[in-house]
Amino acid sequence: MARSLSRSRAARVALTSTVALAAGLTLAACGSDEPAPGGAETGASEAPASGTVTIVAHDSFSLADGQLDEFTARTGIQVEVVQPGDAGTLVNQLVLTKDAPLGDLAFGIDNTFASRVVDEGVVVPYSSAVPAAADAAQHAFGDGNELTAIDYGxxxxxxxxxxxxxxxxxxxxxxxxxxxxxxxxxxxxxxxxxxxxxxxxxxxxxxxxxxxxxxxxxxxxxxxxxxxxxxxxxxxxxxxxxxxxxxxxxxxxxxxxxxxxxxxxxxxxxxxxxxxxxxxQVEYAGVLAHAKNPRGAQELLDFLLSDEVQEQIPTTMYMYPVSTTVDLPADWAQWAPLAEQPxxxxxxxxxxxxxxxxxxxxxxxxx
Structure with missing residues (x-):
């Protein structure tokens, strides 16, 4: 049987409403009801995040088994995943619900939709301090930092x-x-x-x-x-x-x-x-305006830029990681080269x- 391209990549049709990505993950109560700050310009706040952080993503969002459990073990934050559909559906939902968002962090906004998300005030500025953020900046959208590149292809x-x-x-x-x-x-x-x-x-x-x-x-x-x-x-x-x-x-x-x-x-x-x-195509994450748990969103965004997540992106989401320090699968160099002049x-x-x-x-x- 051929190694098939996983249907998690079938993220380009509407499928799921609310999904717990890690099996058996127990969801805790949501965090503070205070709206997100106008712009967190540095790394995640020193005040510890807690409760639940909700990531709103297209339906090809997938991390390696156990990675969200590891995030929870490390931070004490439970993760809920909401997947309204493909990237177009995701952006439409983010815009329609921007004053009462579906979650705290968005993932899967690509460079064909980024301008709409920023212009509509869907996300607020955040500058991650993790090392891969410097690599992500090479794929930055516009002059602001409302969106952080996570992968590309x-x-x-x-x-x-x-x-x-x-x-x-x-x-x-x-x-x-x-x-x-x-x-x-x-x-x-x-x-x-x-x-x-x-x-x-x-x-x-x-x-x-x-x-x-x-x-x-x-x-x-x-x-x-x-x-x-x-x-x-x-x-x-x-x-x-x-x-x-x-x-x-x-x-x-x-x-x-x-x-x-x-x-x-x-x-x-x-x-x-x-x-x-x-x-x-470049895919971004961004902290949602009016998020209930903005600090948790910042920490989860940092986690998406961590080495353990970035090195798994080729096998979980079939994209190139923005990090230049992690190893790519051996067969990508031969069978998945990027276009020289896209x-x-x-x-x-x-x-x-x-x-x-x-x-x-x-x-x-x-x-």
Whole structure:
């Protein structure tokens, strides 16, 4: 049986409401009802945190077994996890509940949504003092410190090598290849409106095609494009290489996905990422405004930057850790390299045009 890409990465569809991540974790009463301070500019407060801290995360948030138990043993703080859906759903919920938040700390806000969260006043400034914070600063959003980078990776098209070998078709390489007749009915991508990687791919096409991006999507649609509701549906159901036996051998996923398709006893993955189609995604954590336990949120954010969590991120969340001092899995260097020149769109431009781009995309692709 192949080592499958864990369904915890299927965080790009709405699944869970409130989940205790560590099995058997007993949840204690919430902390103080006082709102979060206007801006904690240094490390976690000297006053000890207590009670329960609630992290509101997209539904691919996952730590290694026992790590939250270790956090509780170390700090005395119990952890509750609330997962309203994928990153897009997460951000919508954070904005809608910003005056009475669902928790204390947010995780999974990526660089395609960061401007909205900051502009809406969802999070308050916090500067972690742990060593990896310096590495996180290399991925900082804007000029403030409302958000702290935790991990990053490339959203790229993936192909099923076995399908192309079996059918005698050359694998695509570039975005433009996907409009060619030999790739008709082969591509599936998540919905740009409901999916974070889906929106990242929309930004990829905007960066690559400029003013002609809508024409490009029209060409994809004419060539049999399928749009799935979220990443999970696209990868596990529609993609032929995702373990579900789907009919489409080209899917939008991550540069880090292929190592998890190495068959048991095999030496190489059955899938690969097209590194000329990538968008660099950064995921952030932030202390929520009006949090009931802001000190606990700060301590949990520090924990996400700790060596023990950072070194497990490749195997728990399939992203690159921001820390430059922890070791990556051996097979990542060979099978999960980052793109040398990923596509980028200025976050200010994203903030100014997001609504119009999504409206235009929906009109062009969904109809």
């Amino acid at each position: 490339d959203v790229c098209l993936n192909v099923d090598h076995a399908w192309f070998d079996e059918h005698g078709v050359a694998e695509p390489v570039t975005l433009d290849d996907l409009t060619e007749p030999e790739y008709k009915d082969l591509l599936v991508v998540p919905n740009a409106v409901t999916s974070s990687p889906g929106f990242a791919f929309l930004l990829t096409t905007i960066a690559a095609q400029g003013d002609g991006w809508q024409d490009y999507w029209s060409a994809l649609k004419d060539n049999g494009l399928k749009v799935a509701e979220g990443w999970s549906d696209a990868y596990f159901t529609d993609f032929s290489g995702g373990g579900g036996g789907g009919p489409r051998p080209i899917v939008l996923s991550y540069a880090s996905s292929p190592p998890y398709t190495v068959p048991e006893g095999g030496t190489e993955p059955t899938t690969g990422a097209l590194l000329d189609t990538c968008f660099r 596509y980028e769109v200025d976050p200010v431009e994203v903030a100014e045009n997001r609504a119009q781009w999504l409206e235009d995309w929906s009109e062009t692709v969904i109809g």
